[in-house]
Amino acid sequence: MAVRTSSRDTAPPAGLSRAQLLELYRWMRLTRTLEERLVALYRQTKVVGGLFRSLGQEACAVGSAFALERRDVLSPLIRNLGSMLVKGAEPLEILRQYMAKGNSPTRGRELNIHFGDVVDRNFVGQISHLGDMVPVMAGVTLTFKMRNEPRVGLVYVGDGATSTGAFHEGINFAAVQRCPLVVVVENNGYAYSTPTNRQTAADRLVDKAAGYGVPGVRADGNDVLEVYRVTRAAVDNARAGGGVTLLELMTYRRKGHAEHDSQSYVPPGEIETWAATNDPVDRYVARLADEFGFDASELAAIDDEVRATVDAVTDEAESAPPCDGPDALRGVYADPGEMPVLWYRGEASSAVTAHERPVSWGTHDG
Amino acid sequence: MAEITFVEAIREGLLEEMERDPNVFCLGEDIGRYGGAFKATDGLLDRFGEGRVIDAPISEAAIVGAAAGAAHYGMRPVCEMQFIDFISCAYDMLTNYVATARYRAMLPCPIVVRGPSGGYVRGGPFHSQNPEAAFLHTPGLKIAYPSTAEDAKGMLKAAIRDDDPVLFFEHKYLYRRIKGTMPSGDHVVPLGKARVAREGRDLSIITYAATVWKALEAAEELERSDGLSVEVIDLRSLLPLDDDAIVATVRKTNRVLVVHEDTVTGGIAGEITARINELCFEWLDAPVRRVAAHDVPLPYAPPLEDFVLPQTSDIVRASRWLAAY
Numbered sequence A: 001m002a003v004r005t006s007s008r009d010t011a012p013p014a015g016l017s018r019a020q021l022l023e024l025y026r027w028m029r030l031t032r033t034l035e036e037r038l039v040a041l042y043r044q045t046k047v048v049g050g051l052f053r054s055l056g057q058e059a060c061a062v063g064s065a066f067a068l069e070r071r072d073v074l075s076p077l078i079r080n081l082g083s084m085l086v087k088g089a090e091p092l093e094i095l096r097q098y099m100a101k102g103n104s105p106t107r108g109r110e111l112n113i114h115f116g117d118v119v120d121r122n123f124v125g126q127i128s129h130l131g132d133m134v135p136v137m138a139g140v141t142l143t144f145k146m147r148n149e150p151r152v153g154l155v156y157v158g159d160g161a162t163s164t165g166a167f168h169e170g171i172n173f174a175a176v177q178r179c180p181l182v183v184v185v186e187n188n189g190y191a192y193s194t195p196t197n198r199q200t201a202a203d204r205l206v207d208k209a210a211g212y213g214v215p216g217v218r219a220d221g222n223d224v225l226e227v228y229r230v231t232r233a234a235v236d237n238a239r240a241g242g243g244v245t246l247l248e249l250m251t252y253r254r255k256g257h258a259e260h261d262s263q264s265y266v267p268p269g270e271i272e273t274w275a276a277t278n279d280p281v282d283r284y285v286a287r288l289a290d291e292f293g294f295d296a297s298e299l300a301a302i303d304d305e306v307r308a309t310v311d312a313v314t315d316e317a318e319s320a321p322p323c324d325g326p327d328a329l330r331g332v333y334a335d336p337g338e339m340p341v342l343w344y345r346g347e348a349s350s351a352v353t354a355h356e357r358p359v360s361w362g363t364h365d366g
Numbered sequence B: 001m002a003e004i005t006f007v008e009a010i011r012e013g014l015l016e017e018m019e020r021d022p023n024v025f026c027l028g029e030d031i032g033r034y035g036g037a038f039k040a041t042d043g044l045l046d047r048f049g050e051g052r053v054i055d056a057p058i059s060e061a062a063i064v065g066a067a068a069g070a071a072h073y074g075m076r077p078v079c080e081m082q083f084i085d086f087i088s089c090a091y092d093m094l095t096n097y098v099a100t101a102r103y104r105a106m107l108p109c110p111i112v113v114r115g116p117s118g119g120y121v122r123g124g125p126f127h128s129q130n131p132e133a134a135f136l137h138t139p140g141l142k143i144a145y146p147s148t149a150e151d152a153k154g155m156l157k158a159a160i161r162d163d164d165p166v167l168f169f170e171h172k173y174l175y176r177r178i179k180g181t182m183p184s185g186d187h188v189v190p191l192g193k194a195r196v197a198r199e200g201r202d203l204s205i206i207t208y209a210a211t212v213w214k215a216l217e218a219a220e221e222l223e224r225s226d227g228l229s230v231e232v233i234d235l236r237s238l239l240p241l242d243d244d245a246i247v248a249t250v251r252k253t254n255r256v257l258v259v260h261e262d263t264v265t266g267g268i269a270g271e272i273t274a275r276i277n278e279l280c281f282e283w284l285d286a287p288v289r290r291v292a293a294h295d296v297p298l299p300y301a302p303p304l305e306d307f308v309l310p311q312t313s314d315i316v317r318a319s320r321w322l323a324a325y
């Protein structure tokens, strides 16, 4: 099938209202501000474990998730905090999760944005094993097809994750079954330290679409309206029974793989160039002003509101209680709901500490 | 000689083997210029070039499968799993292809698959695993899991020279916490041989990897506070298991606690207990007991991880129970 490269000339405000244009701005601003707050908390060692930034990639997550309806399902990756927010994840949840609080969405079992909500907000939490969510989302969307529900799924993978077997098997399966699935490859140039040209010999990841027999679209991932537009088209196509689309969103990872990574492998100047000329928030601000005539004060008001929100939830998250050790035994199975305490763990093990010998015990001592 | 860390010992082992044998090469994600997620391969690219220190795509099955193919034709590949948790993606290759190659087709498969394993580091469920038990049931593989820097280097060198596939687990909690002084010369520690980490008379703790250090801590405490003389056996190799060392310690102390970090059900302690039962039941004065992790996926939050994983205090308490039996 034909691989198209989207062109900006054809990009309208994509049928978005002025309120929606501002909403997109707010999600990007919230993503960035919340992550900046996480960096501060990380430096204060209040974040447990690693911190993964999406700096410079906010438009990919926000623009694509904005193309979904509430009933649609998405599966984010570590750098798709913005998509989680759009789908209804609360900043407070994110902070609690990163800080391993007792009332975090996973009650301390999982980290960063590894959590899900299939009841209400419709996101399926990832696991670390890259590519694994593609087959899972194939199954989610297969279900929608089987039940004739007009719902669509969207799964994010990085350029690196496209090298996994799970990615290949999942997209191939979904393509064959014509599942209503959008596969977003967020091409940010690097997988940890590995540049994309060491990940694949293909010139463009979108070219792989042809191999699966599905349409592929490559777009500017730092233009939030463009991301919205191409995702919306893929979502509409999926909802109409058109099956899988592979989207390749071109962007750039301006921070290391995680906060600890010094990015020594990045050629000098590369990060600075992207920061100066291709920041998705700056670019959108410019468009909002130049093309759509928004006043700087309207955006500043959003910035203030976002900052106030993040301040408030930071205080609340910090004061949240830590996890309670024995809670670790709950929820492995639906039934029983709690695992037994092991024999050597103190008080609860009275049954074995007693360990009575039968009367006939010990043939060799009489 | 200067002390070096566990992870530096791994690096030294790799470097010396690559110098010794031109067929040895490394394959893995981010191992070249970046030097590996934990810097175990730092500097090897500069020394040996891209031809022998190969940055692979994120493709664990391909990494292991390719290593096997190369090994059939005389190469000795050392594969790095960025975290050992991701070895599950290569499980099929390892258990079905690699492990059976010699037996079914006389195909030599001298590969090493190494990587950082284990918890106590707040890594959450997918960066803390101890997958050794999943592979223990696979004849054809060997499994090494050292606890000291000296063994890390010496056993890695042995693994690379071994003519069979070796899974080489490196506990990441030990990477920078544990240091050792490397013996000079060609320091090779044979696979399949356990080590007495501490001599004792009253009770044996059989363990491996990070819990060796917890067992040693517990042994000291038990000596101080209870006057107990505790022997600690560091298995070092899990496949094959060193039955002689196990039997020798049971005969000596007559009481055994098996300790590991992995979950209790289906863990290696079950196998060890069964062997003791079969080989030296008559020497036991108490039932063999196990201290291991709760049967739950490893959680992330510190209080949960601490609760789930075995701690020194657990080993102390269980040892007292055994000694009093």
Ligand SMILES: Cc1ncc(C[n+]2csc(CCOP(=O)(O)OP(=O)(O)O)c2C)c(N)n1
Residues within 6 Å of the ligand: A079, A128, A129, A130, A157, A158, A159, A160, A161, A162, A164, A188, A190, A191, A192, A253, A257, B029, B058, B060, B082, B083, B086, B089
């Ligand atoms: C199967 C598997 N192998 C290795 C890893 C370790 N790992 C975590 S993130 C990462 C790089 C991911 O790169 P990419 O998919 O491009 O996403 P990005 O981080 O660039 O957003 C690697 C190798 C993993 N999570 N899963």
